Amino acid sequence: MLSEESGEFGEWEDLSVSLEDGMVMWPGDPPFSIGRIIDMEKGGSLNLSRIELTVHAGTHVDSPLHYLQTGKSIDEAPLSALIGRARIVEIRDPESIKTAELRSIGLQKGQRILFKTANSTKHLKNMKQMKNISYINPGAFAEDFIHLTVEAATYLVQCGVQTVGIDYLSVGGYKDDGDEVHRILLGGGVWIIEGLDLSMVTPGDYEFICLPLKITGAEGAPARAVARKLISGGSHKAVIATI
Amino acid sequence: MLSEESGEFGEWEDLSVSLEDGMVMWPGDPPFSIGRIIDMEKGGSLNLSRIELTVHAGTHVDSPLHYLQTGKSIDEAPLSALIGRARIVEIRDPESIKTAELRSIGLQKGQRILFKTANSTKHLKNMKQMKNISYINPGAFAEDFIHLTVEAATYLVQCGVQTVGIDYLSVGGYKDDGDEVHRILLGGGVWIIEGLDLSMVTPGDYEFICLPLKITGAEGAPARAVARKLISGGSHKAVIATI
Numbered sequence: 001m002l003s004e005e006s007g008e009f010g011e012w013e014d015l016s017v018s019l020e021d022g023m024v025m026w027p028g029d030p031p032f033s034i035g036r037i038i039d040m041e042k043g044g045s046l047n048l049s050r051i052e053l054t055v056h057a058g059t060h061v062d063s064p065l066h067y068l069q070t071g072k073s074i075d076e077a078p079l080s081a082l083i084g085r086a087r088i089v090e091i092r093d094p095e096s097i098k099t100a101e102l103r104s105i106g107l108q109k110g111q112r113i114l115f116k117t118a119n120s121t122k123h124l125k126n127m128k129q130m131k132n133i134s135y136i137n138p139g140a141f142a143e144d145f146i147h148l149t150v151e152a153a154t155y156l157v158q159c160g161v162q163t164v165g166i167d168y169l170s171v172g173g174y175k176d177d178g179d180e181v182h183r184i185l186l187g188g189g190v191w192i193i194e195g196l197d198l199s200m201v202t203p204g205d206y207e208f209i210c211l212p213l214k215i216t217g218a219e220g221a222p223a224r225a226v227a228r229k230l231i232s233g234g235s236h237k238a239v240i241a242t243i
Numbered sequence: 244m245l246s247e248e249s250g251e252f253g254e255w256e257d258l259s260v261s262l263e264d265g266m267v268m269w270p271g272d273p274p275f276s277i278g279r280i281i282d283m284e285k286g287g288s289l290n291l292s293r294i295e296l297t298v299h300a301g302t303h304v305d306s307p308l309h310y311l312q313t314g315k316s317i318d319e320a321p322l323s324a325l326i327g328r329a330r331i332v333e334i335r336d337p338e339s340i341k342t343a344e345l346r347s348i349g350l351q352k353g354q355r356i357l358f359k360t361a362n363s364t365k366h367l368k369n370m371k372q373m374k375n376i377s378y379i380n381p382g383a384f385a386e387d388f389i390h391l392t393v394e395a396a397t398y399l400v401q402c403g404v405q406t407v408g409i410d411y412l413s414v415g416g417y418k419d420d421g422d423e424v425h426r427i428l429l430g431g432g433v434w435i436i437e438g439l440d441l442s443m444v445t446p447g448d449y450e451f452i453c454l455p456l457k458i459t460g461a462e463g464a465p466a467r468a469v470a471r472k473l474i475s476g477g478s479h480k481a482v483i484a485t486i
Contacts, residue, residue, distance in 0.1 A: 218294070
């Protein structure tokens with residue numbers, strides 16, 4: 001319950017990837033596209049654009065219907081899974097998110113956990129000078145991104161985690177077990193946020209808001225995600241509920 | 244600054260219209276469409292959907308670029324305009340939002356104001372029993388929806404209001420002055436949220452979050468909007484900054 005929370009917070013930070021022509025998509029998925037139907041540069045009285053995208057482009061939320069034929073669709077997602085306190089955790093393993101590292105974190109039932117992995121920095125190499133940099137947009141799809149193992153997904157379900165977020169386009173691997181990781185999490189009641197840009201945030205506790213578009217009957221939706229860090233020892237006493 | 248706010252709040256309420264086939268669009272705009280590229284009902288191993296829509300479908304944010312050739316695009320919108328305290332005001336005039344009624348409200352510089360008009364209930368008539376009712380989805384476009392007059396738009400700019408929201412597809416009228424109302428607000432530094440579903444919320448002060456998709460260079464974006472009411476006299480002392 002965010003309503004039980006108060007305290008002092010930092011500024012809102014945007015954890016969303018930019019949607020734009022040429023952005024990296026999951027291999028095989030059609031591209032994101034945008035075009036103006038009415039264009040002031042061509043004499044129109046206003047600008048009006050149309051977009052086309054899969055609901056898994058950029059920062060997005062997966063609902064159970066993505067992998068479970070009778071699962072909930074994205075318009076049925078509880079706001080409580082997507083708004084409230086979240087913990088950004090740094091993963092040190094350079095290959096995958098494994099159970100051993102998760103055990104050291106001290107996961108709790110109902111938590112929202114966002115994994116900041118080497119994905120967040122790996123693809124930023126030599127690109128730090130670019131404006132509006134986003135690790136997903138430049139360059140090609142990285143097949144070797146860091147993802148959850150099947151065992152780690154099972155452990156997250158056992159812990160009763162409410163929401164899991166990751167800093168690349170999937171919680172599951174590209175070459176191995178990607179489908180199985182999704183099925184375990186979605187079947188276990190865990191909401192999945194993929195394509196988060198965590199490159200500019202440090203580990204810690206945050207107030208987190210991820211709002212996917214409300215698309216009737218869809219198995220997921222593009223989303224905007226923001227967070228602001230809980231600053232301990234501030235001028236206000238921090239009184240934050242565990243969840 | 245939301246960071247200066249605390250207090251007791253009600254539950255989060257969804258102020259977003261559902262995006263779905265057949266939903267009402269601005270006349271002349273192409274329809275919203277959704278289709279599955281991969282479908283479990285057809286033997287696919289997962290469900291994967293693609294959507295196509297104008298960036299002004301359903302609940303959405305207009306940025307200055309919508310009407311001003313050198314105006315800011317939606318990815319440049321400050322989060323502060325879209326997250327924080329907002330006031331939901333009930334408009335009694337059955338035709339339009341006029342300056343006289345706005346004067347009685349006591350508007351303040353920097354405020355986020357959401358206008359709940361007869362739009363919110365008018366198109367719900369005889370449809371209250373339907374599941375997931377949304378005033379914009381059923382039926383056809385209502386040409387006579389309640390909107391701001393040119394004078395009222397000018398007054399809002401004079402007051403220095405930060406953000407204006409309305410419960411139909413445009414802040415400006417369909418037959419008269421719609422373009423001019425947009426130009427006045429966007430040129431005057433006011434951010435516009437259109438297509439809000441305010442049918443289930445009562446007037447008052449809220450914590451408000453409206454997150455549009457981050458689309459590079461677009462003149463607007465579809466958004467998800469939620470709010471929770473500030474409950475005065477609660478167990479926590481309400482300490483809310485004016486803005």
